[in-house]
Amino acid sequence: MLEVRGLQKVYEGAGRRVEAVRDLTFTLEPGELACLVGPSGCGKTTLLKCLAGLLAPSAGDVLLGGHKVTAPPPGMALVFQEYGRSLYPWLRVRDNVELPLRQKKEMSRQRRRELVERSLAEVGLTHAHDAYPWQLSGGMQQRVAIARAIAYEPEVLLMDEPFAAVDAQTRADLEDLVRRVWQDLGVTVLFVTHDIDEAVYLGQRVLVLSNSPTVVQEQLTIDLPDERDQLTTRADPRFTAFRTRIYEQIQAAKVAKA
Amino acid sequence: MLEVRGLQKVYEGAGRRVEAVRDLTFTLEPGELACLVGPSGCGKTTLLKCLAGLLAPSAGDVLLGGHKVTAPPPGMALVFQEYGRSLYPWLRVRDNVELPLRQKKEMSRQRRRELVERSLAEVGLTHAHDAYPWQLSGGMQQRVAIARAIAYEPEVLLMDEPFAAVDAQTRADLEDLVRRVWQDLGVTVLFVTHDIDEAVYLGQRVLVLSNSPTVVQEQLTIDLPDERDQLTTRADPRFTAFRTRIYEQIQAAKVAKA
Amino acid sequence: MSAARRAGLGLCGLFGFLVLIELLPRTGLVPSAYFPPTSRIAVALWDQVLQGSFWSALGDTLIAWGLGLLIAVAGGVVAGVLLALVPWLRRFTASTVEFLRPIPSVALIPLAVLLYGTQIGSTLLLVVYAAFWQVLVQVLYGVGDIDPVAEETARSYRLGTWARIRYLLWPTGLPYLMTGIRLAAAVALILAITAELVIGAPGLGVRIAVAQSSQAVPQMYALIAVTGLLGLGINLGARAAERRLLSWHQSVRGEAVV
Amino acid sequence: GSGSGSGSDNTAADKAGGTVTLNVGLVPIVDVAPIYLGKEKGFFDKQGIKLNLSTAQGGAAIVPGVVSGQFQFGFSNVTSLMVAQDKNVPVKGVAEGNNSTGKDGADFGGIAVSKDSPITSAKDLEGKTVAVNTLKNIGDTTVRESVRKAGGDPSKVKFVEMDFAQMPAALTKHQVDAAWVVEPALASVKASGGRVVASNFVDVSPDLTVALYFTSTSYAAQHPAEVKKFQTALSESLAYATAHPDEVRKVVSTYTQIPASLLSQVILPSWPAEPDKASLETLGKLGQQDGLISSAPDLSKLLP
């Protein structure tokens, strides 16, 4: 489905040259849910933007369904790390969520409404339809961005630390929401997170990125059962084992650099 | 030191009226490190802004050292939840950190340099002095904001989810940094977080806010030893007990609303 | 886009424009006696360039322009910042400003002549009067555009008035000011020429008036072309300054990406 | 307030070494050639006058300049001066400016139409649009007189304001039906085939005084000696100009940019020594009739 081959990205300008990503190669199967972890500043956001066709790689290729990605491909949704700035301050919450749907010509007005309502309800924002984004708390803004991506019913969903600003309980709810959406729609998901538990809980696979110069340090298949829930899965001893394993890998990535 | 009495804040405008905070009363002792947890959108940021004198409460008072806070008081530093926008895009990282220090007339240029260098090193950004904030990753930006607050050597430090965008390892390092700064400078810290483990690990006390209409649901004194470290403290059975306790409280807060 | 490419495209644009001017009269769309083709204008321009009096007139115009612009920009910036910092002053003067702004400089000609005769003083009066408002309005909108989080940051660190001007107001307003200066530069040039034209203060305008009343059509167009070229030069300077001063700004750094 | 004549004594009339510096505000047209010629020939030096000649586009700048003392003398058409006097603007004529040639069809100004225009006489202007450089001034009053003399109804003529410089183009492009044009624009009109259908100055009076040099009443009262010297030098210049038309054309090319081909075709005005008082009375009546001025001009005060 999604194939990354020898991806490199170098930022140049304003007297600085940063090799954000050195050489990344991996594949996502259709309908897979993979999590991406790695130290701060290692190039996760950069990678996601290259996948989304927002950034041209300096070298290497991104292939989606066998076609090279050069511009944002249809059927892909992205939840930005900078959630606050990705919402339009002149649109109310409802309109922010609805805006991408309006581009789907074949969708009826009513279905659009329905999707907006439902996705906002699912992120717990039933009462904020009429607010402007800047009238919301950080966590609420982030949930609007998530609702927008879910309402879009994408085939590929890229999420960049989407739960960074919400509390533990909401986070757990949203984790289950993502898994539910993934199962219901069969969407391919790449999920960036800093929370190792979250990565293990969510993913079928966890990709660990090294510190820069960034490469894929490790790919771990999480063979926990597909039916997961917050209590039993997290109590599973294999869960703990995965978690420890990943923690060690990240440590290793960090140490390698220092 | 810091006293909050019957604080209420109602947002009005653009056809919406939101009672963000209903009635908050609590006190911080000088040199105390307290953590604040609560559901997303319950008014933590609002509270912090009222404490910092950035927002006028609708009712109630904030007293700092016995004086009513009406404008940002001297010797207070705030790490904003919207870290990205609180950095000035026209200043390089170094200058962003240095800017507040320039206001301290009595400080020598050299001391200023030293503080900037040290605080940037402490958050792991030794190599980013010359970059502009928009050339940094989200986590790096957030660390710049933390470095700015620490370099300022405040008497009161308010932090609004300061580690939301950094990876687990960096987060652990930064937690230890905050505790070190707190112990070395004797600064009073109020720390907002969504991570319950983090709240227990860091705080001498944890304040749990209810869902809106927001009140202080619970105040928990964390009587773990003052010397804490990531491995032993987190393994302490009392740590787990506190954590469970707080989790239940937050659950209760959520349920109360629904 | 490289500087060379930009210059190349610009030259192409100018060339196309010159070809158009050449063709318009040649195709008989306008009588060539009153709208000479580029080639005839070029010959007349060459004639002008060979005359010493042309250069002294050009010098006079440039002095009036430069001096007037300088005064207007300095005045506009100081007044704008003052009005931004002292809200009651803005309220106090708003109606008067709106009243004075639309009064055309040309209507002030008798007054200018009364005060300064045909000396440079009357040109200056008209130039400053017209250009000042351009700068002021842009500065007012610019300082109104300060990011609220950036402003809260400044307040929370208690940046002094001067530091707020220097580090917050100035960089935020600068893009607006640059536009203001570009607008004012052209308006100043226009008014300098117009004043000379009507009043007879020494400069290019007088030469245009003489050419006009002498039925020396190509000469007149040549002189008009000189004002256009001046405008072109002024803009080149402004753009260069902008690339230096606003390298951090989205509008400039955005150019490099993609 | 910023009173009139505040600057009349300081810069301008410094009598360093017995010479006075006089600033004169002019319009850059053929009419003022004598003063340039006189300056070149040294007539003003002889009187101890150092002349500073500035050109402005019209009365808008010259009259306030003279009234405020920035200029000591200015050049203006008589109707403007009559209007000024009528409005109590303190101005006073000091010398003849220029006169119409008095030759019908060969004056330095006239009512012109384009090559292919059906208009053949001033009477045909009824219902037509005529361009004049300034409304409610010497142009439209005299054009009305032409129409009247030709047996037409002047109230049926529509006037529109336009710079002389634009009139040739406007005629060619049929934006106006006719235009009151003066030299050198008139030569330009003729060069592109236009015709003169009437000479409006000649229709008013065979010897119409069109313009005067003037000063402010306060300057005239305070500096009679300078005024006298200026008059002396100027009358010498006028006489010389009348006698040497070729030199006139040459001097014109120094302060204007009239193309040589056009300059040779330009009809020069006449420059008698004195203004023609009778013609001015007629002009005054026309002005009164058209409502430009409220009462008959006091020529004894206005004229030198």
Next chain:
Amino acid sequence: MRRILVNVMWALTLPALLIAAWWLVSDDSTSIYSPPLRTILRTFGPTWDGDRLTHDVVPSLLRLTAGYLLAAVAGIGLGLLVGLHAQLRATLEPVLEFLRALPPPVLVPIIMLFAGIGDTMKLIVIASGCLWPVLLNTVEGVRAVDQVMIETARSYRLPAPARLRHLVLPAASPQIFAGLRQALSIGIILMVISEMFAASNGLGFAIVDFQRSFAIPEMWSGILLLGLLGFVLSMLFQLVERRALAWYHGLRASRRAS
């Protein structure tokens, strides 16, 4: 009600003081060009009676409105194009800058060649002056649109029209309004200038006519009327702006509510 009264007080105080000062200073003026304010005010009523209003003021206002609207549409349209396409901008900028520097008084005769001497010409003259502030501000506003917002639109593949309508236009609107505001007073100025050519009625014509026929108090009353006109139009403009930029002012006001 009280608020309105207070606002009126603020708006009227300074003008009242200035008028009083003018009244006193000019009271014993004998200068023909600066008559006593008393005289000017006395002539105001009789000068601008119903006849003049319908004959001069109304046509002027119609021309102004048409020219202004034309410039607004053209300026925003062209500004969007030029702002969005760097190549187009590089190509057109020199020509536009050349044209921008041409003084209206010399431009009018050229425009007359193409547009005749009727109202079309005046309309074009007004539009040709108003165009520049709108155009420049639109271009700069478009170039400054936030990168994350652009990426959001791209990632959801909003087609060009939707991107214009929902992203670029609203994001640039604060700066566009700065341009429209500038253009308003320039429009009034150019209305006067255009009526100095080939006109036989209009407010500008009347003022110039008064000036030439030495009806100086009437001329001053005309200038006062221009000022009043500018003031009224600017009030109307602010009403429109406050509606159109409600989100923008709301965003800023809500954050500064302290």
